[in-house]
Amino acid sequence: xxxxxxxxxxxxxxxxxxxxxxxxxxxxxxxxxxxxxxxxxxxxxxxxxxxxxxxxxxxxxxxxxxxxxxxxxxxxxxxxxxxxxxxxxxxxxxxxxxxxxxxxxxxxxxxxxxxxxxxxxxxxxxxxxxxxxxxxxxxxxxxxxxxxxxxxxxxxxxxxxxxxxxxxxxxxxxxxxxxxxxxxxxxxxxxxxxxxxxxxxxxxxxxxxxxxxxxxxxxxxxxxxxxxxxxxxxxxxxxxxx
Amino acid sequence: xxxxxxxxxxxxxxxxxxxxxxxxxxxxxxxxxxxxxxxxxxxxxxxxxxxxxxxxxxxxxxxxxxxxxxxxxxxxxxxxxxxxxxxxxxxxxxxxxxxxxxxxxxxxxxxxxxxxxxxxxxxxxxxxxxxxxxxxxxxxxxxxxxxxxxxxxxxxxxxxxxxxxxxxxxxxxxxxxxxxxxxxxxxxxxxxxxxxxxxxxxxxxxxxxxxxxxxxxxxxxxxxxxxxxxxxxxxxxxxxxx
DNA sequence: GAGTGGTCTAGACCACCTC
DNA sequence: AGGTGGTCTAGACCACTCA
Numbered sequence: 001x002x003x004x005x006x007x008x009x010x011x012x013x014x015x016x017x018x019x020x021x022x023x024x025x026x027x028x029x030x031x032x033x034x035x036x037x038x039x040x041x042x043x044x045x046x047x048x049x050x051x052x053x054x055x056x057x058x059x060x061x062x063x064x065x066x067x068x069x070x071x072x073x074x075x076x077x078x079x080x081x082x083x084x085x086x087x088x089x090x091x092x093x094x095x096x097x098x099x100x101x102x103x104x105x106x107x108x109x110x111x112x113x114x115x116x117x118x119x120x121x122x123x124x125x126x127x128x129x130x131x132x133x134x135x136x137x138x139x140x141x142x143x144x145x146x147x148x149x150x151x152x153x154x155x156x157x158x159x160x161x162x163x164x165x166x167x168x169x170x171x172x173x174x175x176x177x178x179x180x181x182x183x184x185x186x187x188x189x190x191x192x193x194x195x196x197x198x199x200x201x202x203x204x205x206x207x208x209x210x211x212x213x214x215x216x217x218x219x220x221x222x223x224x225x226x227x228x229x230x231x232x233x234x235x236x237x238x239x240x241x242x
Numbered sequence: 243x244x245x246x247x248x249x250x251x252x253x254x255x256x257x258x259x260x261x262x263x264x265x266x267x268x269x270x271x272x273x274x275x276x277x278x279x280x281x282x283x284x285x286x287x288x289x290x291x292x293x294x295x296x297x298x299x300x301x302x303x304x305x306x307x308x309x310x311x312x313x314x315x316x317x318x319x320x321x322x323x324x325x326x327x328x329x330x331x332x333x334x335x336x337x338x339x340x341x342x343x344x345x346x347x348x349x350x351x352x353x354x355x356x357x358x359x360x361x362x363x364x365x366x367x368x369x370x371x372x373x374x375x376x377x378x379x380x381x382x383x384x385x386x387x388x389x390x391x392x393x394x395x396x397x398x399x400x401x402x403x404x405x406x407x408x409x410x411x412x413x414x415x416x417x418x419x420x421x422x423x424x425x426x427x428x429x430x431x432x433x434x435x436x437x438x439x440x441x442x443x444x445x446x447x448x449x450x451x452x453x454x455x456x457x458x459x460x461x462x463x464x465x466x467x468x469x470x471x472x473x474x475x476x477x478x479x480x481x482x483x484x
Numbered sequence: 485g486a487g488t489g490g491t492c493t494a495g496a497c498c499a500c501c502t503c
Numbered sequence: 504a505g506g507t508g509g510t511c512t513a514g515a516c517c518a519c520t521c522a
Contacts, residue, residue: 007509007510007511008510008511009510009511033487033488033489034488034489035487035488043511043512044511044512044513044514045512045513045514046288046510046511046512046513047510047511047512049489049490050510050511052489053295057299063488063489063490064488064489064519064520065488065489065490065518065519065520066487066488066489066518066519066520066521067487067488067489067519067520067521068487068488068489069488069489074412076412076414076446077324077325077326078322078323078324079322079323079324079325079414079416080320080321080322080323081320081321081322081323081470082319082320082321083319083321083470084319170316170318171471171472172318172321172471172472173469173470173471173472174321174469174470174471174472175467175468175469175470176418176440176467176468176469176470177440177463177467177468178420178421178438178439178440178441178461178463179420179438180438196420196421196422196438196439197420197438198418198419198420198440199420204318219420221419221420225417225418225419226417226418226419227415227416227417227418228323228325228415228416228417228418228470229413229414229415229416230413230414230415230416249490249491249492250491250492251491251492275506275507275508276507276508277506277507285492285493286492286493286494286495287493287494287495288491288492288493288494289491289492289493291508291509292491292492294508305507305508305509306500306501306507306508307499307500307501307507307508307509308499308500308501308502308506308507308508309500309501309502309506309507309508310506310507310508311507311508
């Protein structure tokens, strides 16, 4: 009786979503067929499909041709994490900026012959006066391409990358481990050596697999924790609306 | 001239995707209008919309009503990570299983009064003979609900949760830091004390925010690294197909 | 063969943006 | 006012599954 301004597909999706999230429909359960939902809501099959696709985008359902739609089993082992390294509240102090011979692990990660020239950008992340993180970024040294100067104007390396220098299709791999702080980075951050830190390495590659950047990160306790989220909330940011 | 068995919308999506990923269309660029694409491919607007929604689900485009579709700026600071703790190639050895008074951090995380009874499940993860990880899981002790016995039959806690004991709507938060191994867990894993480890804490909550589980994880170097991925590949698992 | 989801059409009207 | 995307219809045919 009340004026319902919402779209029909959104109403259908809302009611099904509520039934799933409340547990009224459990993982594996069949969802009413498209025809039945179309009849029940007095709408067309296309509209019902749109509602069901919204739920599919939210990772709540799956469909199998010839069988039907089913409530999906959630995957609590998949997490969404944000890692930007340079939080806005922190400052950056450059420690080194040079063309150097690539260390062995760097050459291997970047797929370069041992000892190739690479650009090294070393920096510390400061929370006030205290250094809470340290990073070494290595870029393949290609004449005339990403110059040191262009990099220095973009403290945040991935943002620099976004500026169409490379195509949109980049993939980042982040490997997270724990380590003791070595003497070089302890000195850079002026903190006790052998302190336990998060040791993360990020490899940036193009879609063809060519490595275009490699970074080592050392995160002290003061930097904060890496926060990852799973479950329904995690799927939302990637979900489609239609 | 060749028989094209693919669906029309898939072909349109493929060509647009290629244009975006190759850099031919850059972030911020406008995508041809629905009408233009419909004309160009000799198909209906509905089919074109389906193709565009596929790309939207892949996080490659955004649409703004009244304006058009645009190539989206990628977000390389969002990562997708898998963390299941119990890899199939590893074995599990239980170290303790008891009802205990909740330690302070556990009580706080679970939102219980200090000293409340909680179920503690301590275990080590074994790679052959060597312990590579250790976990302490705490569950609120509710009479007759998740009993110790039911938990022991499900080494993997989230899987146990999936069995409809709680609704599908759970959220996991994983906080990742680095720490030194304390004496208790060093003893449990029979390894040197003060070894640097990944120290992760996972909090599981219902959609209403009620905490239903809290775990502390200690991951040694031998456990392996946590791998997180970003970029186009990362958005795929969550993308919608329509 | 009956029922299911997957694809597709040729229109329609609305909401929003820009000029 | 004209163009854009957002919603929706009432059908159609195809591909797949299962009895």
